[in-house]
Amino acid sequence: MEVSMLMIMGVISTVLVSILFVFQILFWATPKDMEGIPGRLGWPVIGESFSFISEFSSPSGIFTFMNKRQQKYGKVFKSFVLGRFTVFMTGREASKILLSGKDGMVSLNLFYTGQQVLGPTSLLQTTGDAHKRLRRLIAEPLSIDGLKKANFKLISSSFASLPFKIPGTAFHRGIKARDRMYAMLDSIILKRRNGEGSFQEDFLESLLIKHSKLEVDEEDDNNNNKLTDKQLKDNILTLLVAGHDTTTAALTWLIKFLGQNPLVLEQLREEHLEIKAKRESGTSLTWAEVNNMPYTAKVISETLRRATILPWYSRKAAQDFEIDGYKIKKGWSVNLDVVSIHHDEKVFPNPEKFDPSRFDSPLRPYSFLGFGNGPRMCPGINLAKIEISIFIHHLVCTYKWRGLDEDDSVQPTLVRMPRNKYPIIVEAL
């Protein structure tokens, strides 16, 4: 049964893809409105996706792809990548317009597969006032005050790229993983509501106590402060997905950059050994200590600048607007090229160098976007910084390490990560 279903679905998909292919070859052209935007679309159907993906995995990452085209066409150019007509843009002006979300100018532009896996009430799928409300409710336990109480555990989940829900595909596995996560959350929520098991003061508990209700009651004045179980589950999943790969990638790049920059490591270690020396032996790091690690904070920012873990921020124009003299039309996919912003020589001289002292004095807004900016700025910023700071403390106080494979290529996934995952040999100091 499973095999014949598979075959039928395979044939249907092949026919559909072939029709799409022929259609695209026959009618392949820039959408009329986009003609005024410089740039080229590349081959029918695939556009410039091959060079996009192959340059994505090169040591300088997507920067080469962007830089070549910016030299030729300027800060705003069009392309066709990963199945979409897209306008790429860079610079502080573009960041301000796309990230500040002023006047509802843009909305988030998730791929179809991401939309399916995350569920309709995820923070990433809502816009405008609904988004603001969800952020207020979901992000509160992630604030510094919330975190002081919480013991938030991150579990991995998966995203997929090709939209074929056929057994064996990444998309299918992602949907299955999502369903397993929902079932797990259902059973945990039920147990907690019935008071079964030991009480746990964690992120889920704080959401359940404060916000959860079984159904939205239109008559209830407090409605605005409550979440249904569906909204709770969609958003816990969203936080897990958004928080897991980003944090692990940041830690991997951090270890790589520190290994390659012994002077930075030495200065970082000094900061942490000093903190450790002042602490009574056997006690844990305190909030006051984590909040007073100035050099560590700069090392984290420089890691996020140099690695640019999320290399572009994707939006959909919610209305017509103009940027650098080009008219952007409602419905277009517009991507902010963050790698170029983080490698702008005027703001970050010698941009390839790993140099935390760049953050000695404050930068102009929208020059550094490690956690984004505006209404969609990362709500996990505090949690991520705390996790990384604590990790650094134990790492540099206890261990030394060396890289086993200095291959510099990058994994071609949405979250930038060294392709070899940077294996190391660790020894006690």
Ligand code: HEM
């Ligand atoms: C080093 C780790 C992290 C980095 C570099 C990072 C980076 C970012 C960036 C750049 C954005 C904005 C993207 C855009 O404007 O399109 C973002 C959004 C987001 N991040 Fe993070 N993040 C990290 C950790 C986390 C953690 C730990 C969580 C959850 C606990 C999290 C949850 C989210 C969510 C839910 C959004 C979407 C917010 C919205 O659309 O309103 N992130 N992150």
